[in-house]
Amino acid sequence: MQRLTQNELISGLAAIVGDAHLSTSRVDKIAYSADFWPKAQIWKMGGDVERYPPDCIVWPANASEVSAILKYCDEHAVPVVPYGAGSGVCGGTVPIHGGVVIDVKRMRQVRAIDPDSLTVEVDAGMNGQHLEDALNARGFTLGHFPSSIMCSTVGGWIAARSGGQFSSRYGKIEDMILGLEVVLPGGRVLTTHHRLPGAPDWTQLIVGSEGTLGIITSAELKICRLPEARRFRAFRFRTVKDGLRGMRAVMQAGIRPIVLRLYDPFDSLIALGKETENPVEKSKEDGPMGTLRNIFARALARPTERLQQAMAPVKFAATKAALATGLAVPTLTNRLANAAPSPCLLIVGVEGSETESQADLGKAIDILTREGGADSGSRIGEAWLEKRYAVGFKQTKMMNLGAWVDTMEVATTWDRLEGLYETVRRAVTPNAFIMAHFSHAYREGCSIYFTMAGHRKDPERAEQHYERTWELAMDAVLAAGGTVSHHHGVGLHKVAAMAREHGGMLKAWYALKHTLDPHGIMNPGKLFPPEVIEPGEPAAEMDLERRAI
């Protein structure tokens, strides 16, 4: 294995992509050293903005250049990290071994739309909203609407097994994929397009592999014709249990709603606050976290009035002190939140032709009313639709107030779902503020989307507190029979939990990994447990073999 100096690495890569498509600038290295993982945000808030810089960033033009880069990096055991839009929330693109970040965003063409088979072939670097726009212009939709749609790519979706907001109807990205093109270390370009898949299903092995086996350069996905109409309805349920029974009944009645979401009591307060107020006015606010802050401030200022007025939140000046105090006593704050006399909000949305969507909504209304839901009209759901992408970009403001916030999407079958919800809340409550909603419902089960928040003044203690909270949460998920990742992926964040969930098959994983990536260059340290790593080690001058997963 011939080791490269930093200069040799750069000139070798520049010969492939051209000088204009390679950067070693400090600002780029900082930009590519983290994604939206809250832990990386904690580092940055503490001033540690250059913890894991890559050696360089390259922007290849096509699969051939990706192939040449991977051949070169494999020969010299240089780590590579594939990169789409960097909106992952689990640290999947953090270059913990340095090396080369391969940003595929220049590869962003819709290669072909097939109106007969209803498929689209698209480059991995295509922005999600741009793809949807291109499909809409031809009368089609992908049906994939992750909150990150404006800042995520097709390749990222596939690599991290993304789920969109309409997954109850359209499935997750793994349900939409017919085949893909992937470049393996050494430079081989493979396609897994078997049209209708046989066994073994290689496509499903690459989906969710988070850049640890190869770099996805294009994909063939199923598309649908644009629906004529969308309809929404909201319901109020007395308890989470009642609401879940309603959700299950809808999914199992053969209706395929685009949206079916149930908020727990405190999350309902926020959802109701957010979705019934004037959108223009609200846009100055800080999303659900603004409401959370308001309610903290209010709870601490005037607890009685808070209880009286909880159903119609008014704005309080957000104060850092109130937030800090609230999050410092999570058990109390959780208890206050739970005491809020809020019903559980459920939103159902359907789409299709005018008559079909009307019929489906009618069926859903019958079922939900029968299960004890109080019809609350169409406006709340329409407001949800309007602001459904507003959440993703707002975390930093909350961070600016000194708190950390994170979300955890886990899932299980209906029989274990309430147990999963209660077990996780019980485990996290003493440590952090926690609330949840249930979305991504399927016939056999559902995902739970927890929001957790904590506060520590000192960044180092904040990181410890964040880690401890997640340990408690992951332990609880595994104990309750849940799966630790529904649609956010694994990254660095959940590797330990993944190893526990997948224990029996780890040997098979390492075998695959060794074979496809013998020098361990592909996004090392992600998805499954890595060896111990040293931050900031200059990868280009290292022998990667000892680190091979």
Place this chain on the structure above:
Amino acid sequence: MQRLTQNELISGLAAIVGDAHLSTSRVDKIAYSADFWPKAQIWKMGGDVERYPPDCIVWPANASEVSAILKYCDEHAVPVVPYGAGSGVCGGTVPIHGGVVIDVKRMRQVRAIDPDSLTVEVDAGMNGQHLEDALNARGFTLGHFPSSIMCSTVGGWIAARSGGQFSSRYGKIEDMILGLEVVLPGGRVLTTHHRLPGAPDWTQLIVGSEGTLGIITSAELKICRLPEARRFRAFRFRTVKDGLRGMRAVMQAGIRPIVLRLYDPFDSLIALGKETENPVEKSKEDGPMGTLRNIFARALARPTERLQQAMAPVKFAATKAALATGLAVPTLTNRLANAAPSPCLLIVGVEGSETESQADLGKAIDILTREGGADSGSRIGEAWLEKRYAVGFKQTKMMNLGAWVDTMEVATTWDRLEGLYETVRRAVTPNAFIMAHFSHAYREGCSIYFTMAGHRKDPERAEQHYERTWELAMDAVLAAGGTVSHHHGVGLHKVAAMAREHGGMLKAWYALKHTLDPHGIMNPGKLFPPEVIEPGEPAAEMDLERRAI
């Protein structure tokens, strides 16, 4: 590696399963030496009934015994072949290296039905129809109805990636599976039950692995509530092209029919003959092959009358001579068959509540009429339903007349479907009689079910002719962009074609295989190309390492 004598092997296994659950009798060895693969039938018809006998057959009681058997066989490098009901049609259970056949049929309990999550946990050895009966008794259905349902098991379905007749609505077995329990060589028992699956999706790696990675001992599957009503309708289309356009339109309109089948002109003749005649009287006949025989006899006897009466076939005494003559000149026979003035028959079936099924059928009728179909009422579809399992058991009669018959289920997306159909027919026509229907339709594509028949007096030449016909067919499928196996699996039969289809990922497969099955004991020679093998070699006294895939 300690080698065992035959006696040592038997006594070691008897210590695990008990003498009563082990056999070395000649009759059992013959019974377990072949499945329903037509090539094995050709051997048998030629008198070669003991080509690949196992050393013994065991019937373990549970996963623990399977584990002990696999531990023992792994230690001594003895090949094992998992066995369900033996109705595979690709040689997947033929013990070409001898060794131990592990028949899991004693493991046949429904472990649990969960009416909340709509799941069933069931042992791998459970007979398909028995499972369906047990579910029906509780008001549920699996929705999985392979033609072999009365002579196949849950484990076999999963191992071979089975597809049932209602797959357009319910999906194939891989779409129904939530997790499984699998015993690996060495004896480790793993479960892949992650409730809602994360990545990597191990379940989907075991589905379709045909016993080459481990032995499936139980599975958790999705179930549905029994529908209130089923409705059928038949249509006549002028050409295959028109019919396919109709099928595609139905699937892409959001209807989810249980059945959507289009027969090509000659297959339509047979289907119409079969499905409009008196079921009781017809049951004495030989399924579609009886009709084929009749038509051959008729074509040769009175060609003009045949053309006139083709739409209402009358019975002719089947004669071996007529069949032999017809199949000896396949180009002519294919031409005669194609000249038959038959429309293409399409059958659509829906189910659900009374009103939903009515609405769905109404929509399908509108679409199919608009696409040029002539409504032919409900009776043909109902007759199809009644006799939908009648085909599987009838091959031997045809074989008795000296012909070989086989079916080939390939698939592709709609844009390539007609090309796949024409390419295969063109390739096979000079060599064998060929007809087809299109079933297992999906939004993005469809399967084609070809029936091929040939005749050679001499068994050795029959085998060569059979092999050559399949080579031509597989070449054509790959050239036309199809996948070589939709729901019959791979077995021994399609290993060469599989290697061509999956070429780029073979390295990954061998890596997995080596890791999970280091001594290569698991159903050696199946799924992907084996090393050269010698028939009848006494496996218990061999060192398996040299044969490890």
